[in-house]
Amino acid sequence: MTQARITGSVRVGAVVGRPIGHSLSPVIHNAWIEALGLDAAYVAFAPADDDGFRALIDAGRAGCLAGLNVTAPFKELAYQLADEASPTARASGSANLLVFSEGRLSADSTDGVGLLRGLDEQAPKLELAGRPVVLLGAGGAARAAAAALAGAGAEVRIVNRTHDRAVALAEEIGGGVSAWTDREAALRGATLLVNALSAPPDLDVATLEAGATVMDMTYRPLTTPLLAAARARGLTAVDGLSMLIGQAGPSFAAIFGVPAPDLDVRPLCLRRLGEAG
Known part of the structure; x- marks a missing residue:
């Protein structure tokens, strides 16, 4: 395991939803970032409304974010705002994964x-x-x-x-x-x-x-x-935790450009769930 670092070239990913404080996605993705020693970070956003979500998308298009995981209530809006969508996202009419590249927005669904x-x-x-x-x-x-x-x-x-x-x-x-x-x-x-x-x-x-x-x-x-x-x-x-971890792997690869490491994050998630009661 190498030491993760944050520099001026940091690649930022995030999960966005409302509410979002319960999300275990930062636990999962930051554990993988640390295991790989990436110059990266994964945070959480809770826009107050659809306009707030659109503002976050604008920030991503401007180069401030590498990608987003999207949860309720923004999955359908995420799909609608994308410039292009995977067949999986088109089939479901929603997206839980958005990736930014040179001002364009690609939507996918890993759920x-x-x-x-x-x-x-x-x-x-x-x-x-x-x-x-x-x-x-x-x-x-x-x-x-x-x-x-x-x-x-x-x-x-x-x-x-x-x-x-x-x-x-x-x-x-x-x-x-x-x-x-x-x-x-x-x-x-x-x-x-x-x-x-x-x-x-x-x-x-x-x-x-x-x-x-x-x-x-x-x-x-x-x-x-x-x-x-x-x-x-x-x-x-x-349980739903198995689904959350299952969708996180392909999301991590899409946002950070490398496959998720062979690190079992379920114990970390269970520990966090226990801490939160």
Whole structure:
């Protein structure tokens, strides 16, 4: 491990959202920066509103930032402001990664990669191709999840309180994605349930098939009521921290221009979660 340093050539990355104080992204990225000894830093921004986010984008275009990770509520706006977007970002209609180069802005979405990596790590026996998957929510994170799951060959059933948003998302992604109004019916036969809602869902895991997998995108708390109930029933549970770390690797490479090092940051994240209570 070499000593990280900050000079006049420092490369600055950041995570942006509102609120943002809970984010573990600075813990992850700065640990990797230190391990590689990069002349770099990774910070956090919490713009008050969309205009504040646009001002941050302007600063990036002016050369003040190398790239941004984007979280709620700015993922869809991030996609809209980009000059170019990856196929993954276009498929989901949102972006959690923005990279600046000579005044231009490129958008990508690594949330789907993170979701699939999290499932592969904590539910390695799960098969998605041709299997029904229920996705709760239709926001930015759900968009990326739906695109990734559909890309893996799953039959994605979106359930959202505002059904029109679920319909719109299903129509945007297409390819085996559908919107359902009856959550109980959607859960029948599902091999995987993914919660992309910010609030805990009012859901009885007893309605899930034996052997199903349950994933919660949130990682505060790490063991959510949904995951606790799933484990109590003997189901496989996948936490949101695995997804966060999974999406961070490709983000780090895009922002700082080098692959993330072979350093397990999960213990660092768990320690920070414990410190925060």
